[in-house]
Amino acid sequence: MQPSLFSTQQWTVTRLTHYIRDLLETDVTLQDVWVSGEISNLSRPASGHIYFTLKDSSASLRCIMWKTGAARLRLTLKDGMAVEVHGKIGVYDAGGQYQLYADQIRPTGEGVLYQEFMRLKAMLEAEGLFDPERKRAIPERSRLIGIITSSTGAALRDMLSAIRRRNPLVRVLLAPAPVQGDEAPPKIVAALESLNRRKPDVILLARGGGSIEDLWAFNDERVVRAVANSSAPVISGVGHETDFTLCDFAADLRAPTPTAAAELATQITIDDLRAELDDYQTRLFSSTLNLVAVQRTFLSAVSARLRFVSPERRIQSDIQHLDDLSRRTSTSIVYRLQLQVKHIEGTQQRLDALNPLAVLRRGYAVVTRKDDGRVVSHVSQAADEMRVRVSDGEFEVRKKT
Amino acid sequence: MAKSSSPKPVEDLTYEQALAELEAIVSALEGEQDQLEESIKLFERGQALVERCGELLEAAQLKVRQVAGDSIIPFDEESS
DSSP: OOOOTTOSOOOOHHHHHHHHHHHHHTOTGGGSEEEEEEEEEEEOOTTSOEEEEEEOSSOEEEEEEOHHHHHTOOSOOOTTOEEEEEEEEEEEGGGTEEEEEEEEEEETTHHHHHHHHHHHHHHHHHHTTTOGGGOOOOOSSOSEEEEEEOTTSHHHHHHHHHHHHHOTTSEEEEEEOOOSSTTHHHHHHHHHHHHHHTOOSEEEEEEOOOOTTTTGGGGOHHHHHHHHHOSSOEEEEESOTTOOOHHHHHSSEEOSSHHHHHHHHOOSOHHHHHHHHHHHHHHHHHHHHHHHHHHHHHHHHHHHHHHHTOHHHHHHHOGGGHHHHHHHTTTSHHHHHHHHHHHHHHHHHHHHHHOHHHHHHTTOOEEEETTTOOBOOSGGGOOSEEEEEETTEEEEEEOOO | OOOSSSOOOGGGOOHHHHHHHHHHHHHHHHSSOOOHHHHHHHHHHHHHHHHHHHHHHHHOOOEEEEEETTEEEEOOSTTO
């Protein structure tokens, strides 16, 4: 066909390029694509962006990765490296080229691992291994913490220092196991079994960060099943915040890092224990002082009754009963009350020997109600007017309303 | 309830044991109690338990051991 000299539409290069760009950039497939190939012409200028060409046996594709994406890259790119690149296709107007704007690059083969991960995850999920109802609570107050990790890794040091810092009263039992490589899964399973025989309160299964291959032992079906079947609750702390392994799903609790796992296993810290002990000590003193006050009140009541039933008074009022009264003295309430008062006085002295004042000198104060003299050890017992006893005297206070 | 008949010397108690006994004593003292003499005994025992727990907290040092086959051996952090 003969081209018309007077076409109805005249295109500029820019307009045509924009038209092509729109075609490519509105195509859903091209905007979210994984491409595998070999890296060549790799260049990394001072701008920080990465430029390379992705090739296979019969085609090539220009690729660019912006500085922000390049900074997040976990592998070092080299010419000749087989990779899978994710990104979107766009057009570079000035060069008249379409190219792949890459946002993720992974070694070839990781995609296969990912497929395997998803397959295993779906299978174990269907079996109910990851059900929330299976998750057990982590004890707040663990006494024996089991740890499974490499005995030489930073993860172990991090966990031990976190536990030491938070609660050194805890005992740690380590079952060392390699955390990567072919021998890792059976060794981790064996470590779980041998720790469970020692009945720890909780088990930490951890390793530091690494590539998906490095962490692969924690996606091994044998390991995942052993974690799900552990008698002691398991906290997983594998890799970094962003890494998820199947062990994380099977564990009773997932921690983002080994250190976080150690922290979750020591929810009650030594500071909490100190505060708890202080509280018990305060209650020990206040309850005992309260008992003393009650006994004191009882004592004065008994003294009053004693005066009321005094023999003198009886003799004065009815001298005729004198003989009878004398005979009954040994068994009378008078006699028994006297005995009891003596007893109370004796224990009172012992109590004084304990000297609650010594406590007061340490800065404690005893608050009593002005009306009945009872010790105030609970807010509910506070009265409008109260006395505060400190080491060298006492003063009155009025409750603020 | 912690009976004062023949209590273990506090030095022989672990932190957990001492704390459990202290807890029982405080509950008893806070409950209905009119035997003053018994209360004083409990108070004295409670004081000793508080001291024992305090000592253990101050002296606490993380104990790390490791499983080796069927036995448990000390774990040397320095050499790891």
